[in-house]
Amino acid sequence: MSDKTSEFSLHPPEAIAQALNQAHRIAVVTHVAPDGDAIGSCLGMVHLLRDMGKDAVPVCQDPVPYAVNWLPGIEDFRTRVPDDVDLVISIDLSSPDRMGTAYDPGTHSSIPLINIDHHVTNTGFGTVNWVEPRAVAACEMVYHLAQAFSYPISPQVATYVLTGLLTDTRGLRTSNVNVRVLRVATHLVELGAPIGKITELTFNRKPLSVIKLWALALQNLHVEPEGIIWTTITDEIRRAAGHEEKNDGGLVSFITSADTVYIGVVFTEEDGRVNVSMRSRPGYDVAQVAFALGGGGHPQAAGATIEGSLEDVQRRVITLLKDSLKQA
């Protein structure tokens, strides 16, 4: 193919190599409320650049989440793009606002920006854009970028990149995992990524507060005859469990795994509003309801944060979901 993208590799535009060659001091920024892929791709890119002799710094508005807080080098993160960089790379984000306060258009928009992302909704806001929705993770793009331009991948870079690849595919369990992705994962292990350590620390380790949170939240479990399963995390439950992070530790995925349901929902009280986190089994779509509620997401994982009392929000969302199931 003319763009050198084969079935088993994805190829970045040559303009990225040119921009990287010319740059000396580079900020790599990822999105607010970062996940494992955001952190992995950001640190992977930073260390790839440092190994090339560049001065590179990782930037993220928000703290590194628990699942990947064992990665080396997370103490390097800054919360704002330094004003003296000569290149910004945004990674794993679809529009500039997703950088939050880390990127100030007034100050930073005169600096060249390389936009590297795998979201189909990317707005193409960079000086150079590489948007590749076929990539299962931003980390997969970091791998292909290094391969395409023959940048050596150290064991540390391989560790960052494999960690993000595994988190965004829930441990190679999402439906987009194919031979290309498996080859990338295998090569990263060959390059020195310790897959056993990564899976142990990222997937087999939870705060005790999550276990307690599940124990309490599962007491609120409801199963609707229409095929909807839902539960609630109140402020009181979060306090009693001692769980401070704004996530459910995978609870919504767990309840949605019930083989008699189509859709699962966790309602979480959050700063006086209600966070609605939805999952669906293959063939069912929760993104439409999320959009209707002013949120967003993918067909099988979507959500919104809504004003209103817990009871009102629950009634409204469950009604919308029942209607959407009737239409499906």
Place this chain on the structure above:
Amino acid sequence: MSDKTSEFSLHPPEAIAQALNQAHRIAVVTHVAPDGDAIGSCLGMVHLLRDMGKDAVPVCQDPVPYAVNWLPGIEDFRTRVPDDVDLVISIDLSSPDRMGTAYDPGTHSSIPLINIDHHVTNTGFGTVNWVEPRAVAACEMVYHLAQAFSYPISPQVATYVLTGLLTDTRGLRTSNVNVRVLRVATHLVELGAPIGKITELTFNRKPLSVIKLWALALQNLHVEPEGIIWTTITDEIRRAAGHEEKNDGGLVSFITSADTVYIGVVFTEEDGRVNVSMRSRPGYDVAQVAFALGGGGHPQAAGATIEGSLEDVQRRVITLLKDSLKQA
């Protein structure tokens, strides 16, 4: 190496190929209380043999478990080795008693037996033995056997084999997963195993009764200051949840993922006795306590079934575990 086993392949003895060539009607038997690897390796071997023109039948004393009950061909299973076979292959089991009532030494011991297994404790009871503890699953041995003897692997055989490889490694998350295993998994996908479908049906799907079981059992959660987390599944809970299978749907692994504990235990009332299922974080050993209780297992996953009241068994096991942690 002289036995042709390289870093990336495991090689069966030539005597297996000779025995398979001579046989016409073959029973492939796996162990009682089968898991995904038992079923996958058994069906994988059967269909490999059928594709070679042999008459082959899968045998298991007990029913196929929920996690892999979606596999095609499970209706072929017999509960006893037919008397008229001219070859028996035992797969994924370390001693003949693990076949239960499927294999009757009085009737069947005159029939040649090929013993294919990856347990280090295998007693070498076959006419021909291939015991390969480096294999992460019996299914991995079926793959290497087919590769070594150039038996074609159909998409259906690849599906069985990848399913067992994934279940025995908890989705490539165990510490023994290495480049060889990843290459095998990748090749099986190349050969037509639908990895997305396998992970969806095997890992992302549970009976609703498991969700309800967890909701009830987690109300009994105890955390000992010594780093032991434990809970209990009573007969009453199992009845209330409607959960008939004798397993906890992964509950013991879930509670043991708490990052402040070393050991997790689930006590389950079972036919008037108490089943003790234990897990440990890397570096801690529950096998010794399981042996002391008359059970068995691996350092990180072991168990026993004990006579006594729930309270007595709990007290005894927790005391033993606290002692073992003091010594560690």
